[in-house]
Amino acid sequence: MSTSYLRAILAVTWKDLTAELRSRELLSAMLVFSVLVLLIFYFALELDVQTRSEITAGALWVTFAFAGTLGLNRSMAIEKDRGCLDGLLLVPVDRSAIYFGKALSNLAFMLAVEAIVLPLYSIMYNVNLFYPGLLGVTLLGSVGYTAVGTLLSAMSVQTRTRDVLLPILLFPVIIPVFVAAVKASGGFLNGAEWSEIIPWVNILLVYDVIFIAVAFMVFDFVIEE
Amino acid sequence: MSTSYLRAILAVTWKDLTAELRSRELLSAMLVFSVLVLLIFYFALELDVQTRSEITAGALWVTFAFAGTLGLNRSMAIEKDRGCLDGLLLVPVDRSAIYFGKALSNLAFMLAVEAIVLPLYSIMYNVNLFYPGLLGVTLLGSVGYTAVGTLLSAMSVQTRTRDVLLPILLFPVIIPVFVAAVKASGGFLNGAEWSEIIPWVNILLVYDVIFIAVAFMVFDFVIEE
Amino acid sequence: MSPQPRLLHVLNILSALLLAAGTLMVFWYAPVERVMGAVQKLFYFHVATAWVGMIGFIIAAVVAILYLVTKDLKWDAINVAAVEISLVFFFIAIVLGSIWARPAWGTWWTWEPRLTTAAILEMIYLAYLLLRQGIEDPERRARFGAVYTIFGGLSVPLTFVSIRLFRTIHPVIIGAGGSEKMNMTGDMVVTMLFNIAVFSVIFITLFWHRIRLGQFAEQVERRKLQLTH
Amino acid sequence: MSPSIEVTRLVKRFGLKNVLRGLDFQVQSGEFVALLGPNGAGKTTFLRILASLSRPTLGQVRVAGHRLPEQSAAVRRRLGVVSHLPLLYGDLTAEENLQFYGRMYGVPNLNVRIQEVLDMVGLSTRRRDLVRTFSRGMQQRLAIGRAVLHDPDVMLFDEPYTGLDQDASEMLDSVLKNVAAAGRTVVMTSHDLARAEDLATRFDVLSRGVIAASVTRTDLQNSNLLTFYKQALAG
Amino acid sequence: MSPSIEVTRLVKRFGLKNVLRGLDFQVQSGEFVALLGPNGAGKTTFLRILASLSRPTLGQVRVAGHRLPEQSAAVRRRLGVVSHLPLLYGDLTAEENLQFYGRMYGVPNLNVRIQEVLDMVGLSTRRRDLVRTFSRGMQQRLAIGRAVLHDPDVMLFDEPYTGLDQDASEMLDSVLKNVAAAGRTVVMTSHDLARAEDLATRFDVLSRGVIAASVTRTDLQNSNLLTFYKQALAG
Numbered sequence A, B: 001m002s003t004s005y006l007r008a009i010l011a012v013t014w015k016d017l018t019a020e021l022r023s024r025e026l027l028s029a030m031l032v033f034s035v036l037v038l039l040i041f042y043f044a045l046e047l048d049v050q051t052r053s054e055i056t057a058g059a060l061w062v063t064f065a066f067a068g069t070l071g072l073n074r075s076m077a078i079e080k081d082r083g084c085l086d087g088l089l090l091v092p093v094d095r096s097a098i099y100f101g102k103a104l105s106n107l108a109f110m111l112a113v114e115a116i117v118l119p120l121y122s123i124m125y126n127v128n129l130f131y132p133g134l135l136g137v138t139l140l141g142s143v144g145y146t147a148v149g150t151l152l153s154a155m156s157v158q159t160r161t162r163d164v165l166l167p168i169l170l171f172p173v174i175i176p177v178f179v180a181a182v183k184a185s186g187g188f189l190n191g192a193e194w195s196e197i198i199p200w201v202n203i204l205l206v207y208d209v210i211f212i213a214v215a216f217m218v219f220d221f222v223i224e225e
Numbered sequence C: 001m002s003p004q005p006r007l008l009h010v011l012n013i014l015s016a017l018l019l020a021a022g023t024l025m026v027f028w029y030a031p032v033e034r035v036m037g038a039v040q041k042l043f044y045f046h047v048a049t050a051w052v053g054m055i056g057f058i059i060a061a062v063v064a065i066l067y068l069v070t071k072d073l074k075w076d077a078i079n080v081a082a083v084e085i086s087l088v089f090f091f092i093a094i095v096l097g098s099i100w101a102r103p104a105w106g107t108w109w110t111w112e113p114r115l116t117t118a119a120i121l122e123m124i125y126l127a128y129l130l131l132r133q134g135i136e137d138p139e140r141r142a143r144f145g146a147v148y149t150i151f152g153g154l155s156v157p158l159t160f161v162s163i164r165l166f167r168t169i170h171p172v173i174i175g176a177g178g179s180e181k182m183n184m185t186g187d188m189v190v191t192m193l194f195n196i197a198v199f200s201v202i203f204i205t206l207f208w209h210r211i212r213l214g215q216f217a218e219q220v221e222r223r224k225l226q227l228t229h
Numbered sequence D, E: 001m002s003p004s005i006e007v008t009r010l011v012k013r014f015g016l017k018n019v020l021r022g023l024d025f026q027v028q029s030g031e032f033v034a035l036l037g038p039n040g041a042g043k044t045t046f047l048r049i050l051a052s053l054s055r056p057t058l059g060q061v062r063v064a065g066h067r068l069p070e071q072s073a074a075v076r077r078r079l080g081v082v083s084h085l086p087l088l089y090g091d092l093t094a095e096e097n098l099q100f101y102g103r104m105y106g107v108p109n110l111n112v113r114i115q116e117v118l119d120m121v122g123l124s125t126r127r128r129d130l131v132r133t134f135s136r137g138m139q140q141r142l143a144i145g146r147a148v149l150h151d152p153d154v155m156l157f158d159e160p161y162t163g164l165d166q167d168a169s170e171m172l173d174s175v176l177k178n179v180a181a182a183g184r185t186v187v188m189t190s191h192d193l194a195r196a197e198d199l200a201t202r203f204d205v206l207s208r209g210v211i212a213a214s215v216t217r218t219d220l221q222n223s224n225l226l227t228f229y230k231q232a233l234a235g
């Protein structure tokens, strides 16, 4: 990887972080939204303590998925605002650099949100979530999620229905990552055998690698008119 | 109500319906999204048949709430696109006419989605959902939801964080309607006594009336610059 | 900048004295509760902070109406002040309740309707802050803030009502420890009422300070403006 | 007769920045004022306040005899506005856009009027096309059609010539000349001094937050608008 | 030397609508072409294809010796584009926007260059302000600064004078004159024939999907651009 390629990636990430650190709008919105999703679940599903502990992993990942969509949408909307996407298209760097730059900043936002939602959930539902394994799975899941999410948000933002299209494109594609993450997280939470967990972690790893590779390869087609 | 007032309301609703009927983008997006939410729930929560029947009402309403946000957001984004909101502000009709016009078209979209999700859910999970009471509750809940949602989406679209703000503003405020709708729907589904259901229906009614009245009164302040 | 009015000075001192008195009363006057022991002392602060927090939210809604009617930004300053202070008090109430819940119920948090309602209330007003953050024009910020606090104010009492129903239809069994109804002795009631009064005074004092802070910020802006142009 | 627009000591502040600083401005009916000034002078800000789209921080504003922002409803009925954005729905056709606005303004004989307006702005053949497929100039044409649809008394036009081709510019020239002749009031911003000189009856230069200079066409007679403009900015 | 831009039988279709219908176009380095044509003629569509922002439906396009869309990466390095939108981030300051684009283009001595560009477009004092608070003309100035930041060889400017005041227009005049003199290629659309006549070395009229007429400045000498333009459209 040449230095100019790296510099381009960092320039994209840096721009997103600068804008966000100035206002901190996106992060706070994603956070509040996550907590709201958890609250809504409570009212809707009225889960008693027992079922609840069984679905901790599921509830967490649904929350991450929704909050993540929010973040992805906004991060791409910024590119569309004053025609910036055209500006990016005109730039003489490999399009994959733009992809990695956006994916990195999206991942940063997602991890920041998770870093607050996990302890909060831990207090609210009185479960210990601080297993290194669980944290690892969270990281792996988030990587897969943003890898695909960045690609698809770049697509959806170029359509007329951009406000609504992202979750529709993203959710079905992400299901394998989602299921694997839920299973693996649940395994760690319920103290399952390592041998039971490892297949799910493997799936996550494989998917992350595949998704990143494919996204890397097709991003050119997506972002070009 | 004067005829020019009525005509203005209908002009706004008509415009939204025309645009939507031409492309059917929003409706199809809301529908696909609803189905996806149901699927995600299925994977995340892995509900067995029994718990599932208990949470049917909750799952349905979570779905409606999320799909509804999608619709509201898009319906207001259209107004913001080429400065149309300014165009609406310049028009010499009572602002409440604009509110009712938008609320009507939003309600129409929401009911259309529900009219498809309900039978679909009924097939997917093999539960009978065709109780007149349940349909009535769905209507009441949707009215309350769009009454507040239209107002708050008019606010959120005028902020810098418009892509993300609506659910954050809407969900906490709508909780009473949401809880009442879940409870009443659940009551009908589980064949509860009428006397147990009636308080929730009353809450719904009261809320619908209050929310519509207040929204009517304050909409002027929201849409004015 | 105007110096602190005399009454505010008096309030400062009064708040400090009352807080000391209230605390003394909690620890020396009120009896130790039989079932829960010393943790129960948190109760007085818990109830008092929750109380003033709610009052503040109601004040915010009332002031919001005043703002919309008069369009005087003064009311907006009061509206923000009320929400911010109440948010803090209410947060303290939740934290205290949480600390209390740990020994009482064996958990920091449980999904009991009242707690959930409290959490939602906090969320409404956090959303309010996010809303304001996203708007630059002060006048519009004030208007939207006012409208939203009115909806918040509507949502609060009705949420409580619906939660009541919630409980009567589906009694929720609270977590591990279980809770017997406290038997409040007369001393306890007196202590509780006194502390509510104490925190009300503290609330008023802080409220006043916060409003003044808003005015100072406004003045600083105006000075800067004169300097830059 | 009272002036059509009357602004006294208008101040508009964005955060810390004073954009308008005690601006005074008067227009009689029948006057055609060209509002000139460098980029960022505050022309758009000022027109938006006159159009009741933005609120003054301080100061009095009366348009068509009504106070702003209090009586904005009465003012809006008589206003025609062209702004930097076209204020059109991309997902509706040209015709549907005009239909919608026509209904909102309660325009009588709407279909006839729409035909007239479409002919005027030269979009009759494109009436059934969605506005989002329009080129920049076509959107601007339709925006002008929208602004004059209800035959307003007071026209606030912010750089209306943007993106218009020769034909459309000539069309707009004649529209503006006609309305001014009919006793309507026009306030138009423009960076095209030659065109302004051609059309307007009065030239006001907005600079440093106030009307720095103002001259009528008759007073300008033996001088040149560009020189006048540069002097106003310098002084 | 091969031509800087070479377009053969270019067709662009939107759905059923043929916007460009077998257009041929050639520009040598050092030429300054003014691309004229009525609203909706397809000027923007054409420039977007040259800028590799849109794909031709049919036909060959070569820019700076490279084929589009296949070798677009090589082309983009040498392009400077001003479009109808400013292509700027509203949540970043003027300076941060230029910094970002400068890094993406790998501009050497970036900070010095940014200072130069900001001075040129007259936004030095506003460098720390967020772009979304800029007036229309200020955004256009910065968009021009962005387009020339990396000192491109081929400039595609779509109505670059939009919203610019007197000063900024003069600034752009001199920029365009300099770059053309330095052997760079410029293709500019404009509806302002006087200005085009002043600057360009060649005038092409786009009409009904093809270049309907083309004339160099020397050939135009004893005629008038407006007459030429009208004839081209009529014929």
Ligand code: HEM
Residues within 6 Å of the ligand: C046, C047, C050, C051, C093, C094, C095, C096, C097, C098, C099, C100, C101, C102, C104, C105, C108, C109, C110, C114, C115, C117, C118, C119, C178, C179, C180, C182
């Ligand atoms: C809306 C906000 C709240 C109000 C108005 C409130 C008020 C009260 C009152 C009046 C009591 C004593 C009477 C009774 O036992 O029913 C009480 C007890 C208690 N509250 Fe709260 N509270 C609020 C929120 C919370 C929260 C958020 C928590 C915990 C996170 C909490 C934890 C507790 C605990 C542990 C008790 C003792 C219950 C027992 O005696 O077993 N409260 N609260």
Ligand SMILES: Nc1ncnc2c1ncn2[C@@H]1O[C@H](COP(=O)(O)OP(=O)(O)OP(=O)(O)O)[C@@H](O)[C@H]1O
Residues within 6 Å of the ligand: C136, D014, D015, D017, D019, D037, D038, D039, D040, D041, D042, D043, D044, D045, D046, E132, E133, E134, E135, E136, E137, E138, E163, E165
């Ligand atoms: N929302 C805002 N926040 C902060 N400053 C603003 C805002 N809107 C406008 N401004 C500032 O107000 C000043 C005037 O802007 P305005 O758009 O009125 O200028 P203008 O005279 O129309 O310029 P142009 O000829 O470029 O259109 C500018 O300095 C601009 O930066």
Ligand SMILES: Nc1ncnc2c1ncn2[C@@H]1O[C@H](COP(=O)(O)OP(=O)(O)OP(=O)(O)O)[C@@H](O)[C@H]1O
Residues within 6 Å of the ligand: D132, D133, D134, D135, D136, D137, D138, D163, D165, E014, E015, E017, E019, E037, E038, E039, E040, E041, E042, E043, E044, E045, E046
């Ligand atoms: N996405 C699209 N879908 C359908 N038609 C389109 C689309 N984009 C442009 N057109 C059509 O292509 C034609 C050319 O548009 P273009 O924007 O290139 O015109 P232009 O010459 O730049 O006009 P102007 O001078 O008004 O900017 C127009 O008739 C327009 O309606």
Ligand SMILES: [Mg+2]
Residues within 6 Å of the ligand: D043, D044, D045, D158, E135, E136, E137
């Ligand atoms: Mg302007």
Ligand SMILES: [Mg+2]
Residues within 6 Å of the ligand: D135, D136, D137, E043, E044, E045, E158
């Ligand atoms: Mg164009």
